Amino acid sequence: MDLFCISQSSLANGPIRRLWRSDDPSAVLGKLPIFLAWVELEVEVDPDIQAGIWAHGNIRAAGEAECRRCLIPNDVKLETGFDACFRLKSEVGEIEEGVWIYDPMISHIDLSKALREEIWLGASEYVECSPQCLGLCSGCGALLDTEGCTCAPPEGDPRWAALRKVKG
Numbered sequence: 001m002d003l004f005c006i007s008q009s010s011l012a013n014g015p016i017r018r019l020w021r022s023d024d025p026s027a028v029l030g031k032l033p034i035f036l037a038w039v040e041l042e043v044e045v046d047p048d049i050q051a052g053i054w055a056h057g058n059i060r061a062a063g064e065a066e067c068r069r070c071l072i073p074n075d076v077k078l079e080t081g082f083d084a085c086f087r088l089k090s091e092v093g094e095i096e097e098g099v100w101i102y103d104p105m106i107s108h109i110d111l112s113k114a115l116r117e118e119i120w121l122g123a124s125e126y127v128e129c130s131p132q133c134l135g136l137c138s139g140c141g142a143l144l145d146t147e148g149c150t151c152a153p154p155e156g157d158p159r160w161a162a163l164r165k166v167k168g
């Protein structure tokens with residue numbers, strides 16, 4: 001059986017639990033916001049005939065993210081919840097967060113799109129190494145957090161206010 005897929009027939013007897021691990025997540029999930037070396041999804045899938053098929057669990061992943069300000073790679077450990085509901089197209093009126101369409105004619109339910117979305121949401125905080133990161137000097141390329149830089153900050157640009165304060 002494919003990673004992150006539940007066969008609909010396996011749900012006939014009630015909820016089932018699964019633990020999947022991928023050591024090449026982008027091959028299964030497509031482009032991800034940061035490099036992930038592995039992803040685990042531990043999930044309970046609960047077929048509630050009235051309200052759809054519910055999946056909840058936990059995502060664990062590890063990888064590396066390059067800070068978009070200072071460009072330094074940082075090790076990342078990601079732990080976030082997983083919550084998704086799969087419903088028939090005829091039951092879903094408007095787009096709802098966390099609600100996915102499944103096709104009763106297809107033998108399995110694919111959790112990978114929902115997993116990918118949760119990873120995008122969970123990983124967004126790692127695109128900067130810290131909220132205080134000053135990044136690189138646009139004049140000389142120095143790391144403003146740790147390296148000396150003698151460029152004069154442009155006057156009147158509010159983004160440089162924090163730096164002017166640091167240089168005092």
Ligand SMILES: [Zn+2]
Pocket residue numbers: 067068069070071072128129130133134135
């Ligand atoms: Zn940084």
Ligand SMILES: [Zn+2]
Pocket residue numbers: 137138139140141142149150151
């Ligand atoms: Zn500089």
